[in-house]
Amino acid sequence: MDLPTEIKLPLPHLELHLAEGGEFFMGDDNGEYDDEKPAHQVTVPSFYMSKYPVTQRLYEAVMETNPSMFKGSDRPVEKVSWQDAQDFIQILNGRQDVQEHFRQLNLTGLAFRLPTEAEW
Template identity: 40%
Template sequence: MTPTIKDQMVEIPNGKIELRDDRTKEKWTVEIESFLLCKFPVTQDLYFEITNENPSTFKGDLLPVETVTFKDAVNFCNELSVQNDLTPCYLVQEENEEITFEKSANGFRLPTEAEWEYACKAGTTEIRYGELEMIAWYKDNSENKTHKVGLMKPNAWGLYDMLGNVWEWCSDLYDTEIYGSYRIFRGGGFCDVERSVMATTRRRSHPLKFKIDDLGFRIAKNK
């Protein structure tokens, strides 16, 4: 890994997490293998360095990149992997717009939603890892815009902006029988009210068409 990326990756320990779907009231437990997760959401300077593009609505090198589709996020992960001589985790088939995730590959990827929630909670069982005003940019304190990453208090594992600022794409499909190829995103954004900015909140949308100014992503990697 390049020094900048290596320095920003945090080792997340083994464990397990219980997930819940409020729509179906279903609960399930997922075993988590230790993995690496970036301290911050991907910033605009890093995104530009890898893709030579900056699609963000709010411009600033250390602001989180946003207004990106799920496909944009996985293409970034693949390109970052290639530039670091690693095996890409995603196969993007342009002809049928299908995206296949190979979690065992050694390249960069999006976290699964189980990994994301587990890392966000950082060993606790609470819906937030601290007082909301201290840990997250949300509707009441954001002035309706994104903010530089890392300004708020991190969780116990040293991860910043897991809640608020921008939502974060995860690798998982939501419910293929009802929503087809829709992918999950987590964490809440700068324009969300308090009740939406929780470790347990799940949202989903179209992987190729949906992009908005409070949705970005964070990179993960197998150890």
């Protein structure tokens, strides 16, 4: 099945782009830090990533709050912890309008998450 390269969801500033998978070498044999060693080949499958950072408008539409210090609906949300990001993702994944949109595209099982180090 061919995957759509772009998905526009029924929330503000929520568009996904298909990142084609591939292989690359990750790490650095001569790196300063042990967690960079050894360089090794990594295979990353195709995945979707948001085209834009999570805006304050999107965060507020999902979480009903905006913790940002530098206000502006089109600005990226800030002052969120890793746990705040996980809570946002959990609520976003539970939204019926989002899941229905995925079903209409035959993308059932698709779920939001933070990118891995290799994907980033």
